Amino acid sequence: MTTISANLQAVRARIAAACAAAGRDPVEVRLLAVSKTWSAAAVRAAAGCGQRAFGESYVQEAVAKMAELADLGLEWHFIGPLQSNKTRAVAAAFAWVHSIERLKIAERLSAQRPAGLPPLQVCIEVNVSGEASKSGCAPADAPALAAAVAKLPNLRLRGLMAIPEPTEDNRLLRSRFAALRNLRDALNAGGLALDTLSMGMSHDLEAAVAEGANIVRVGTAIFGRREPT
Numbered sequence: 001m002t003t004i005s006a007n008l009q010a011v012r013a014r015i016a017a018a019c020a021a022a023g024r025d026p027v028e029v030r031l032l033a034v035s036k037t038w039s040a041a042a043v044r045a046a047a048g049c050g051q052r053a054f055g056e057s058y059v060q061e062a063v064a065k066m067a068e069l070a071d072l073g074l075e076w077h078f079i080g081p082l083q084s085n086k087t088r089a090v091a092a093a094f095a096w097v098h099s100i101e102r103l104k105i106a107e108r109l110s111a112q113r114p115a116g117l118p119p120l121q122v123c124i125e126v127n128v129s130g131e132a133s134k135s136g137c138a139p140a141d142a143p144a145l146a147a148a149v150a151k152l153p154n155l156r157l158r159g160l161m162a163i164p165e166p167t168e169d170n171r172l173l174r175s176r177f178a179a180l181r182n183l184r185d186a187l188n189a190g191g192l193a194l195d196t197l198s199m200g201m202s203h204d205l206e207a208a209v210a211e212g213a214n215i216v217r218v219g220t221a222i223f224g225r226r227e228p229t
């Protein structure tokens with residue numbers, strides 16, 4: 001548990017250093033602690049160090065953890081692939097969904113968002129790596145999808161998310177993150193008001209912050225290496 005505390009401090013320091021290097025205000029970059037596969041006890045330890053927002057990719061696992069941790073009032077973000085048969089549970093339990101790839105899923109989430117909860121905060125996931133990555137909508141399809149999602153009553157479209165292909169090539173990585181930022185800027189020029197770029201993980205958060213990330217999604221650097229699932 002002391003490891004989690006030290007790791008969280010180290011990640012916050014990395015974000016602060018990346019912001020300083022980019023001339024950005026650190027309040028513009030939120031840390032999402034990705035707790036998928038980790039126990040409720042690990043999440044509780046991170047919460048004890050002041051971490052409030054947690055990311056999960058598997059619905060059943062996440063819902064069980066939320067029940068155990070209900071006393072903490074944490075903010076839960078769904079970041080994994082989302083199938084139609086899981087939208088109801090996600091709409092009921094999460095504050096954010098980062099991984100909207102299709103209008104049908106967004107429509108279901110809006111229709112199933114329980115009355116009395118604030119709108120579900122959502123990002124559209126964009127495939128900025130072309131053939132090299134399978135998740136996310138094609139960049140060319142993002143404007144129409146964003147316009148349609150922005151009209152749904154119980155969702156609030158906040159921005160875009162991307163997971164570039166793994167690469168050691170820092171210039172390529174930067175270009176992927178820059179592509180997401182440019183797409184966001186183009187959508188805003190077209191009349192949307194997107195304030196969020198969800199990009200950057202344990203190994204590439206510096207490059208993402210340099211290109212304008214507002215939420216970095218960090219698992220391994222906080223909780224350690226996951227067992228292969």
Ligand SMILES: *Cc1c(COP(=O)(O)O)cnc(C)c1O
Nearest residue numbers: 034057079201202217218219220
């Ligand atoms: C697992 C996951 C992360 C965290 O990745 P790490 O490399 O462990 O930091 C971030 N984003 C998404 C969408 C994930 O599924």
